[in-house]
Amino acid sequence: GAVVSQHPSWVICKSGTSVKIECRSLDFQATTMFWYRQFPKQSLMLMATSNEGSKATYEQGVEKDKFLINHASLTLSTLTVTSAHPEDSSFYICSARDKITEGYTFGSGTRLTVV
Amino acid sequence: SQKIEQNSEALNIQEGKTATLTCNYTNYSPAYLQWYRQDPGRGPVFLLLIRENEKEKRKERLKVTFDTTLKQSLFHITASQPADSATYLCALELASGYALNFGKGTSLLVTP
Numbered sequence: 001g002a003v004v005s006q007h008p009s010w011v012i013c014k015s016g017t018s019v020k021i022e023c024r025s026l027d028f029q030a031t032t033m034f035w036y037r038q039f040p041k042q043s044l045m046l047m048a049t050s051n052e053g054s055k056a057t058y059e060q061g062v063e064k065d066k067f068l069i070n071h072a073s074l075t076l077s078t079l080t081v082t083s084a085h086p087e088d089s090s091f092y093i094c095s096a097r098d099k100i101t102e103g104y105t106f107g108s109g110t111r112l113t114v115v
Numbered sequence: 116s117q118k119i120e121q122n123s124e125a126l127n128i129q130e131g132k133t134a135t136l137t138c139n140y141t142n143y144s145p146a147y148l149q150w151y152r153q154d155p156g157r158g159p160v161f162l163l164l165i166r167e168n169e170k171e172k173r174k175e176r177l178k179v180t181f182d183t184t185l186k187q188s189l190f191h192i193t194a195s196q197p198a199d200s201a202t203y204l205c206a207l208e209l210a211s212g213y214a215l216n217f218g219k220g221t222s223l224l225v226t227p
Contacts, residue, residue, distance in 0.1 A: 006158070032212065034214045034215075041219070042219060043204070043217040043219045043220065044159070044215075045217075046214045091156075093159075095159075095215075098161070101164070102164050102211070103149055103162075103163075103164050104161060104206075106151075106158030106159045107158050108157055108158050109156065
């Protein structure tokens with residue numbers, strides 16, 4: 001089935017620095033990639049929808065200048081957390097639709113800790 | 116407001132029994148309802164999808180029912196095994212290709 005590879009699995013960064021998270025679709029082309037954030041004991045919350053070759057669509061309350069999304073190819077979408085602060089510490093996950101199962105394939109997630 | 120509610124308390128059952136998890140929603144008209152499994156520190160894994168015009172779907176030991184009048188889905192795992200222990204997420208898809216809206220999930224613990 002469709003596989004989405006997400007890196008890094010975890011990252012610790014200092015407050016004020018930027019972190020880039022990559023998601024690659026390994027055996028299919030993902031024209032759309034979704035980025036979610038999950039806080040402990042909470043549901044996955046959609047942050048933005050990334051479309052290949054165009055600007056991402058951000059959900060209300062998500063700062064587009066802070067969470068930069070790039071989807072320059074059909075197999076790669078990146079999320080950059082700029083000027084990270086401790087409140088940005090969370091679990092970030094990407095996903096893309098599997099056209100065969102009609103379900104969604106998720107990356108393994110990135111645990112971001114900002115100190 | 117829109118809500119997706121799953122059993123908030125953890126579900127503990129004995130191996131071999133059937134686990135039944137509930138998903139209720141309000142102010143949504145989903146085209147699809149999906150169930151995912153999530154293990155600690157991992158991304159969700161797709162299990163089953165059921166369409167708005169379907170009543171029931173089965174896959175191996177899994178069964179999903181969907182009642183659009185009650186706005187409820189039930190997720191059953193028969194002959195449960197300790198390896199089934201995980202958090203199970205209900206997700207609504209308003210139309211094909213749209214982002215998923217997730218419930219908080221129900222934690223299932225299957226003991227030997």
